[in-house]
Amino acid sequence: METRLQFLIDQARKEITEITSLNELQSRKSHYIGKKSPFTELMKQLKELPKEERPEFGKKINIAKNQLQLMITEKESSLKQLAYETSLSDNIVDITMPGRRRNKGALNPINKVWREIEDVFISMGFDVAEGYDIEDEFHNFDALNTPQDHPARDLSDTFYIDNNILLRTQTSTVQIRVMENHQPPIKIIAPGRCYRNDNDASHSPAFHQVEALVVDEGISFADLKDVLNLFVKRLFGQNIESRIRPHFFPFTEPSAEIDIVCLKCLGKGCNLCKGQGWIELGGAGMVDPNVFDKLGIDSEKYSGYAFGMGIDRVAMLKYKIPDMRMLFENDIRFLKQFK
Amino acid sequence: MKISYKWLKEYIDIKITPEELEQRLTFAGIEVETIETLGEELKSIKVAKIIEKESHPNAEKLSICTVFDGEKNLQVVCGASNCAKGQCIAFAPVGSIVGNFKIKKAKLRGVQSFGMICSEKELGLSENHDGIMVLREGAEIGVNLSEYLDYQDTIFDVEITPNRPDLLGIIGVARDLSALLGLELKLPETSLPISSINISESLQLKNENSEKCPRYIARLIKDVKVEESPEWLKKRILSVGLRPINNIVDITNFVMMEYGHPLHAFDYSKLEERQIIVRNAKKDEAITALDNQKYQLIEDDLVIADSTKPIALAGIIGCQNSQITNETVDIVIEAANFLYSSVRKTSGRLKISTDSCYRFERGMSDINAKNVSDRACSLIIEIAGGSLANGTLDSFENIKEPVQVSLRPDKVRSFLSIDINDAKIIEYLENLGLKLIEQSSQKISFTIPHYRNDLTREIDLIEEIIRLHGYNNVASKLKTQNIMNKELFQLRRSVQDFLINEGFYGTVNWPFADPESLNKLKISENDLRRNFISIKNPIGKSFSVMQTTLLPNLFKNALYNINHNQKDLKLFELTKIFKKSDNISKREDFTVSGLITGKFLEIYWNSNQQEVDFFDLKGIIEDLFDYLKIEKFTMVKSKENFYQLQLGVDVLINKKIVGSFGKVDPKIAENFEIERPIYTFELNLSEINKINCFKKHTFIEIPKFPPVLRDLSILVSKDYSFEQLENCIYSTNPKVIRKIVLFDEFTGKMIDKGFKSLSFNIMFGSDTKTLTDDYIKKLFDKIVKNLKQKYNIRLR
Numbered sequence A: 001m002e003t004r005l006q007f008l009i010d011q012a013r014k015e016i017t018e019i020t021s022l023n024e025l026q027s028r029k030s031h032y033i034g035k036k037s038p039f040t041e042l043m044k045q046l047k048e049l050p051k052e053e054r055p056e057f058g059k060k061i062n063i064a065k066n067q068l069q070l071m072i073t074e075k076e077s078s079l080k081q082l083a084y085e086t087s088l089s090d091n092i093v094d095i096t097m098p099g100r101r102r103n104k105g106a107l108n109p110i111n112k113v114w115r116e117i118e119d120v121f122i123s124m125g126f127d128v129a130e131g132y133d134i135e136d137e138f139h140n141f142d143a144l145n146t147p148q149d150h151p152a153r154d155l156s157d158t159f160y161i162d163n164n165i166l167l168r169t170q171t172s173t174v175q176i177r178v179m180e181n182h183q184p185p186i187k188i189i190a191p192g193r194c195y196r197n198d199n200d201a202s203h204s205p206a207f208h209q210v211e212a213l214v215v216d217e218g219i220s221f222a223d224l225k226d227v228l229n230l231f232v233k234r235l236f237g238q239n240i241e242s243r244i245r246p247h248f249f250p251f252t253e254p255s256a257e258i259d260i261v262c263l264k265c266l267g268k269g270c271n272l273c274k275g276q277g278w279i280e281l282g283g284a285g286m287v288d289p290n291v292f293d294k295l296g297i298d299s300e301k302y303s304g305y306a307f308g309m310g311i312d313r314v315a316m317l318k319y320k321i322p323d324m325r326m327l328f329e330n331d332i333r334f335l336k337q338f339k
Numbered sequence B: 001m002k003i004s005y006k007w008l009k010e011y012i013d014i015k016i017t018p019e020e021l022e023q024r025l026t027f028a029g030i031e032v033e034t035i036e037t038l039g040e041e042l043k044s045i046k047v048a049k050i051i052e053k054e055s056h057p058n059a060e061k062l063s064i065c066t067v068f069d070g071e072k073n074l075q076v077v078c079g080a081s082n083c084a085k086g087q088c089i090a091f092a093p094v095g096s097i098v099g100n101f102k103i104k105k106a107k108l109r110g111v112q113s114f115g116m117i118c119s120e121k122e123l124g125l126s127e128n129h130d131g132i133m134v135l136r137e138g139a140e141i142g143v144n145l146s147e148y149l150d151y152q153d154t155i156f157d158v159e160i161t162p163n164r165p166d167l168l169g170i171i172g173v174a175r176d177l178s179a180l181l182g183l184e185l186k187l188p189e190t191s192l193p194i195s196s197i198n199i200s201e202s203l204q205l206k207n208e209n210s211e212k213c214p215r216y217i218a219r220l221i222k223d224v225k226v227e228e229s230p231e232w233l234k235k236r237i238l239s240v241g242l243r244p245i246n247n248i249v250d251i252t253n254f255v256m257m258e259y260g261h262p263l264h265a266f267d268y269s270k271l272e273e274r275q276i277i278v279r280n281a282k283k284d285e286a287i288t289a290l291d292n293q294k295y296q297l298i299e300d301d302l303v304i305a306d307s308t309k310p311i312a313l314a315g316i317i318g319c320q321n322s323q324i325t326n327e328t329v330d331i332v333i334e335a336a337n338f339l340y341s342s343v344r345k346t347s348g349r350l351k352i353s354t355d356s357c358y359r360f361e362r363g364m365s366d367i368n369a370k371n372v373s374d375r376a377c378s379l380i381i382e383i384a385g386g387s388l389a390n391g392t393l394d395s396f397e398n399i400k401e402p403v404q405v406s407l408r409p410d411k412v413r414s415f416l417s418i419d420i421n422d423a424k425i426i427e428y429l430e431n432l433g434l435k436l437i438e439q440s441s442q443k444i445s446f447t448i449p450h451y452r453n454d455l456t457r458e459i460d461l462i463e464e465i466i467r468l469h470g471y472n473n474v475a476s477k478l479k480t481q482n483i484m485n486k487e488l489f490q491l492r493r494s495v496q497d498f499l500i501n502e503g504f505y506g507t508v509n510w511p512f513a514d515p516e517s518l519n520k521l522k523i524s525e526n527d528l529r530r531n532f533i534s535i536k537n538p539i540g541k542s543f544s545v546m547q548t549t550l551l552p553n554l555f556k557n558a559l560y561n562i563n564h565n566q567k568d569l570k571l572f573e574l575t576k577i578f579k580k581s582d583n584i585s586k587r588e589d590f591t592v593s594g595l596i597t598g599k600f601l602e603i604y605w606n607s608n609q610q611e612v613d614f615f616d617l618k619g620i621i622e623d624l625f626d627y628l629k630i631e632k633f634t635m636v637k638s639k640e641n642f643y644q645l646q647l648g649v650d651v652l653i654n655k656k657i658v659g660s661f662g663k664v665d666p667k668i669a670e671n672f673e674i675e676r677p678i679y680t681f682e683l684n685l686s687e688i689n690k691i692n693c694f695k696k697h698t699f700i701e702i703p704k705f706p707p708v709l710r711d712l713s714i715l716v717s718k719d720y721s722f723e724q725l726e727n728c729i730y731s732t733n734p735k736v737i738r739k740i741v742l743f744d745e746f747t748g749k750m751i752d753k754g755f756k757s758l759s760f761n762i763m764f765g766s767d768t769k770t771l772t773d774d775y776i777k778k779l780f781d782k783i784v785k786n787l788k789q790k791y792n793i794r795l796r
């Protein structure tokens, strides 16, 4: 019986050493450790031994069984480590190959900058107001203090649908519509499309503008300057200063033109700014009391400012696009640049 | 903390109802969490009188009483032995509710009974079931029992914020209410009779830690009678959620609840060498507290001790060795102040939570210690008798100067933006117990009462002023505008975002059109899109009208790119289309159109390069609607002429066409000089926004039981659509069939002509149980049976 045990141990040891796969080990494990293992058989035969030898031999069997168990566990962990290492080397790929991408599109730079402008103003508490492309003379001209015989009203400048129906020439029409329907406080921007009967390298018959209007008690010229400065910095960058200088618009008093530091030379002077260091962005001013009076807003109680600029022009300045016509060609090679 | 409405009324003459009071408390910063009404269940029980009693003819133990309930005589059968003629009793008339039972007309051994004479137990008043409850002689007949017993009360459970320990007693709340409602605060009166003994001869006090115990007051009362408390006191104790124990303990609890300041009573005879020592615990000292627990102390703990042993854990809990028992004759009343941080440290370490430490941990007032000492002694003498030793033992050495705080009335007005004059500011603060010491137009100075340690700065006073003035009385100054059409704005942005994510590039075109372009699209003569708005002075014939569809411009953009050798395109434009109308607001609609041609996905090293097809486009539209949270739309064969036969779809929401998509008929594309497959869509966003069909997200319970999945492969005639088959499967059991996924479709060589093979993956689920195999099999068979009957399918 002693030899039988020794034989079993040697055989098991040999078998386990030669095993190379986890599955195989599993099946040998159940063979040696399971209910019907040869050790159990040996235990059963214990009663054939003389009584005094039984405990001693029983102990031996148990020790052998425990040793075997330990061997199997060690083998198991070494096989697992091996499998892990193999899996690592099998899965090596060329990580410089491109990833699987779902290619994204982009907005036309006009719409891209349009949304940026909206977001800057929304962050400053402005509402975005909608207007109409097809307007009447009152909202496009009369209400904005433009005299009957003003050249802007010419057919050569304005698209007409009907005698007094036209395609708006400026987003200022929205100012009028908002003030007709709302008492102050008013704090809006009105982005949108405008039209002028003009088609050459630097003029598009359809173009885009954004207009801001703020009306409330105690609104001052300083507020206009502050909001403009803040807007310019948020849209173009903290280092871009702005200034206003006197100008004329029929519906603001005082009126001003807005300049920003040349984005190309940052004020040093270059061909874009014609050596001046500043480029023109748009127009601004305090709302003329006449405009308020026409709309039934108390011009003694309320004051306000308005300013506007071309969205297309902002896009060109911001992205340094040399030719306005590119904005409307919708060449995909161009559009892809604005992802 | 629980506050009894009735108890509150003893200090302040509240005229408002409990409901109004709840509002006032909550808006004064004393948030009422729950309200409980006491005595409701006794309201249907009446005080009545037995005016006649006869024995029951058929039952020895029963008697027949005639009861007068204040209005009429009623016959009532009663089984109690103690019922007698002339008694005032608690009578439950027919229809009233006793315990959980509704009293009904009954016949007891052949005699009619109209109601019940109740015992105390039946009424839930006590455990006493020895016969009926006999009321006081001469009680007013007809009043309800709740009123007779004075049981009606409203209990507010309030949340006291940690900055206001002064509100931890009913007087504190009454004081705040008196300021709030402009009513006088009535404090209880005390009377302390002089006796023949002097405290200094009977007791010694030593305070060894005046930092942790700023004040300790001890008083001695001899010859008290420890017994059950009188009814009114028990009622008060019960009303705030405490348990009556004996008159002495009840009085200390009552005064704590009244003033918010805890006290403790010791049995004088248990004090070794008649000493009270406030000291730190000794190393290895342990106590057995009133909660029957043993606590091991450390030197950092503060104890009250006699000459040999601790008798209380300061401010937290007393020890059993000195507690008041029925044998107690002489008592010592402790009223003290303990440092909040010390109490918190010890109670936290030992995990003890008592009403006493709850209060000390929040900071009590030295001065209040004297008030509660007086009040407790006065009540004990009144209720438990005995004689109070003359004098107090008081460790207090220096009375602190009251704190002074100033405010600037202009600052109050500008900070709160309320219109309030100086006199009103002073009135509010004086009502809270602050004393005016100096007043000018720039500055008003006050001293702060001892119980308001939380008021140290101007801003604290401003807070009190607005609390009393009412947060609701601050007018809104915000001027708002509502000009933006946020929904349409957001819809446009969402569409842009979605399409960019899908790989589309946005285009911008002039919104002019050539009337000829609609002929190229074969748009019919009477179509509204031909109802152009024309420009009188256009820049050319090709730009002579305002666009009514965005497609021609997109074709132009596609052609431009194809001519520049860019043949895989996903383009869109989101802008206005125009139509004739006299109403200006109906002329312009935001519309989005898109165009796809070429490879659907860009080149990638192991993808199969596929040309765009109908289902790529349909998937985009379905995903877009998902993204826009549009749930209920339908798709039908398009009426447009420019789509290829069978490959155009009109999209409807609420039966209204909002757009279409599909493959452009090659001949139409040719009209625009494009000779490759083109797919387009056009959706009117203004219309979609107007229909307002957007789903609102609402959480749906996540299924607790795992779903079961089964595959079903069938052969079916090409005449039947996927939709028909899908509906047929669903309708077999729409509750359990959760999802149907088509995962394979093919026709061709292996399949009979005119047939197609479809494979579905069907998900079954239940909210209430795990679906058994047997159940699924039956349902599955039923689905197959239905499909066979309706569409003549064959299983594959």
Ligand SMILES: [Zn+2]
Pocket: A262, A263, A264, A265, A266, A267, A268, A269, A270, A271, A272, A273, A274, A275, A276, A277, A278
């Ligand atoms: Zn420059």
